[in-house]
Amino acid sequence: MIKYLGSKRALLPVILQTVRRSAGAQSILDLFSGTSRVGHALKAAGYRVLANDHNAYAATLARCYVQADADDVAADAARLVREFNALPGSPGYFTETFCIKSRYFQPKNGARIDAIREAIAAKSLDHELEAVMLVSLMEAADRVDSTTGLQMAYLKDWAPRAYNDLELRVPDVLPRAKHGKGLAACLDAFDAAATLEADVAYIDPPYNQHSYLGNYHVWESLVRWDKPEVYGVACKRVDVRERRSIFNSRPLFAGAMRRLLESIRAPVLIVSFNNEGYLAREEMESMLSSLWGGEGRVTTIENDFKRYVGAQIGIYNPRGEKVGRVSHLRNKEYLYVVSRECLARRLEPLRNAAALQPGLFG
Secondary structure: OOOOOOOOHHHHHHHHHHHHOOOOOOEEEEOOOOOOHHHHHHHHOOOEEEEEOOOHHHHHHHHHHHHOOHHHHHHHHHHHHHHHHOOOOOOOHHHHHHHHOOOOOOHHHHHHHHHHHHHHHHHOOOHHHHHHHHHHHHHHHHOOOOOOOOOOOOOOOOOHHHHOOOOOOOOOOOOOOOOOOOEEEOOOHHHHHHHOEOOEEEEOOOOOOOOHHHHOHHHHHHHHOOOOOEEOOOOEEHHHHOOOOHHHOHHHHHHHHHHHHHHOEOOEEEEEEEOOOOOOHHHHHHHHHOHHHHOOEEEEEEEEEEOOHHHHHOOEOOOOOEOOOOOOOEEEEEEEEEEOOOOHHHHHHHHHHHHHOOOOOO
16 A cells, blocks of 8 residues: 555554454444555455545545455456556646656656646546545555655655566455445545444544645546645645644644534444644543443553654755654554443453554564
8 A cells, every 4th residue: 555644554564453352343434544544454454344435546445445245356357457557648637747847756657647647537437436446546546656654755866666567566455244235425524424334434534734635636537536736845736735633733623623523323433543633641531431421431452653754764855954853763552442331341451462562563
């Protein structure tokens, strides 16, 4: 899957174990699905997953990894991968914007991306198969980019992988889950919470002021293929300035989070958050315990991890000069589990393992 800030790859085992210990769960709502790494793992474990994200690139990833089933799309996807890999490059909007005006990709790969994206658009594919092919292209581009994993900037010197040739692969699309076909939605989180119902809701909201649309604007433009006007050195879409999530606002976050939690239609909530977020642990636990008229029973699982690679490297200005200092290299990641029923006894093995062996689930 694509490189992604906030990816829960390292937390997947404990998330899966937490869901399993929520007795009788068959369906899971993933309200801020991002790369769908969590949804993909839950689908592989047999759960029916309802994934949602308001960004088009994330909804496309969910349509590929959660909604599409291998029996329906795998053969056609393999055929199209062979066809598209044989296409010569044809420079266009993507090459001009992300290889010449900016330096996210080598022009040879930008030209291939242009050609393949136009070919996908010309096919008028079924929505699920189209999503699989768009994810194949997105992931191929991610393997030859020149960033630290964020698209707020690109590296001063080309990353070694940027010299490789773009090559599509068939994404790891899963068979239909035991408990039913998944669903991918592209809704505002509040609309999704009000309309999608599940046995367990997994909530992984933005933690801070950085917009996921701003961080991954290249993927948004690649998926939408609307060829928007851009601004700044990073060539961000102009709508990055307007399409901001309320969860990126410190003054508005607590109220928005409370309103969202109160509207979710699930008897068990699992909230993923960390110690760099807008709410401290005590504040989040208090908010969760107030659910269902004060009947919320909260269990907190804590673990610690390295910060994302950009924090390890340091902070640089547009001229490539190092500025400022990195304050810390590790984070505390929290999983808050809340329901009317106290789940502490069932979750105690997970809490103990995390406390005794930091990074166990990494």
